[in-house]
Amino acid sequence: MQAITLPDLNNFTANNEGLINRVKVTKFTQLGFNDMTGYDYVFNVKVETVEGYKNKLITIITNSTYLSDIEELIDDEELSIEDKVKNYFDYYFLV
Secondary structure, rough: OOOOOOHHHHHHHHHOOHHHEEEEEEEEEEEEEEOOOEEEEEEEEEEOOOOOOOOOEEEEEEHHHHHHHHHHHHHHOOOOOHHHHHHHHHHHOOO
């Protein structure tokens, strides 16, 4: 399994647009807090590809600075950050 950042995942999906059916969050973990970037997060995404290609499981390493954009897009106070990230991937990464 490889670990990448959110911008790397965006580039990967853009470069392989015709080969990807779906990107789905399968595991989400909040790590420690740091004064510069906020909370650190690690989550796994499953990249489901078209027939004939292998699916990929990728680990994303990010922090709350990058996820703040997602929180603003999904403005629902009752949802946790994990649910917001899952909803974001279900909607925006459905190719």
